[in-house]
Amino acid sequence: MSSNAITIPGTQIETRPWVDELHQWLATVDHKRLGILYIVSALLFLAVGGVEALIIRIQLMHSHNNFVSPEVFNQMFTMHGTTMIFFVAMPILFGFANYLVPLMIGARDMAFPRLNAFSFWLSFLGGLLLYFSFLGGSGLYGAGSAPDVGWWSYAPLGARAFSPGHSSDYWTLALLVSGFGSIGTAINIIATILCLRCPGMKISRMPLLVWMNLVMAGMVLIAITPLSAAQIMLLIDRYLGGHFFDTQAGGSAVLWMHFFWIFGHPEVYVLIIPCFAFMSEIIPVFSRKPIFGYPVMVAATVCIAFVSMSVWAHHMFTIGMNSYANSFFTLTTMAVGVPTGIKIFNWIGTMWGGRIQFKTPMLFSIGFLFQFLIAGLTGIMMAASPFDWQLSLSYFVVAHFHYVIVGGILFALFAAFYYWYPKITGRMLSERLGKWHFWLFLIGFHLTFDVMHIPGLLGMPRRIYTYEPGRGWDNLNFIITVGAFIQALAILVFLANLVISYFKGARIGNDPWDAWTLEWSISSPPPAYNFATVPTVASRRPLWDLKHPEDPDSRYE
């Protein structure tokens, strides 16, 4: 550990010609650079998907609005959903996994650096392919069109008869290509964690972030592949005249729904488990206590992964399954709440009696805890199939899953940004802008998504481009739109913070938060080789052992 002082001076890098620098980034196989590429490309898509969300919200601001045509509205919600799930949430979480997992286990790089680069470029070019549909969707006849059949692309809407031109092909191919990228990354994460841990880093000593990313990668292998298989079937239908989802030839539209949701529901957990991982690293550090119930956290994560594989048809209660299927999927869905509840109690148990520091990462973490709990509770409500029959396909559902994705995943991601930005760039994010970001986003989020439950309960269906006046939806929708713009403002503050702090942020040492995992033992930003000497680990908190040789954790293991 003594040779940690080795750093590459920043000036040395800046004097290279920019073409050289660009080439370094494009051809890189370094897990840290690829992690940053993942994160930055995801932020670009976040901006695009955010603009699409704002267009949706402006159109719905009041009844009989004519801001966009129905066709464009359909394209907007399709592209918004597809972009945010496949080209924002997945890549940004893969980016953090890429950056952090090797550092946390004391490795030089990922197990397969070139596969890593290949996977990133597959995902990124998949995103560009999706957006090329705006130009090439109608086959270059001049007027292009993006996919407009919803992010589920339910059969038969995805079939040739209902999606002429190439818009659905761009959607299919983009998801297929990025899906292969995801599988490559998942294999890489698993191989890295199982094969490259530094000496002493037993599987029972891995940081929880590493554990949860291992579970997430395992889920990707099983959950993303059904989508890839279904996309291949859709391509066979569209190009070779197959009949998989062609009801006129005896095919089944419901089978597509099953295949999609066998992917779609585990996908939610693929996204949320890395966020649990962020929480499990950040909350202990800012509570100044080790995580409460480490083995139970691991068991709960694995349990969630297993149970979440058998809940998919709760998205399909309204298509008319028999009562056994309804009961089964109601019960399994409610069962997911148990391990998830264990996790929430463990995080609260970690904070309990701790000396909590209300820095920005911790603020976002506390926001996550509250909002994820509420999101889970509305999820339990809709797990009851009779309740779901009333509210499926309404704005209540939209409010619920945005509560998970924005209130849960995005808040956890912001916490991760504020926590690891100093490690990645060597500079702190501004606390003042961070507080502005947090409070603006919190207010905007609750204004939008708390209120959004109500029009759902009043019967407002999702995916409608406008509505009649006099139903009591106007004021609510107006408030939702105002909230959306406050959130957009908060995102601008965040992006400004990222840029300003990169140049003006306080320079900080290796370990600004006094944390306990290995990535804080090396310089910020880490050198290309990560660790000058391979560290040896004797407990779950190696840096605690280093800082407190008189009372190391290893004594109690």
Add this chain to the structure above:
Amino acid sequence: MSAVTTSFPKTAAAWDLPSRGKVAMAGLIIAESAIFTIFVVAYLFYLGKSIAGPTPSEVLETPIFYTICLLSSSLTIHLAAKALERDYARLFLAFWLLTIALGGLFLYGTAQEWHRLIYDRGLTISTNLFGTTYYSLVGLHAFHVTAGLIMLSVAAIFGFAGRMGVSQSGRVAVLSMYWHFVDAVWVVVFTVVYVLGR
């Protein structure tokens, strides 16, 4: 991994991690299994749901000989890998080429069968649901056999160039994992398509 263990002699004996190649191939096999599962489910779900003929029992003939070819190639690749571990380069090459020949024979069998179905029986991928699911499932497997044969052939070229020694046995073991997987999938496909499906 040798670099890591040598720099920490005090833990070298205790610190033994699995090979990244085998772990990654196991991951790929899990992912591929999920893809095949979806295609098998689609095949079983659509059995007997075709609106028009031909039906599986009318046109399918059980490819017993070619199945024996593919399954025995699992044995030959295993023997090849074992030979390489003991550094018998020539014996390795002999078993390796036998594996490629058996795999190639299987692909020829599939081609024969498809030719007969398309030209004699008029069954294409767009004829009916049976055609769609049959060609997709068997074709997906044949695609994996083809990919495997390409990788085996690359290894064979290195073998002829005299580059295959005991130092490569780890990589060959990974490749043979893939080939065993392809064979195991055929057991499932064979059971579903030619036994249960008729």
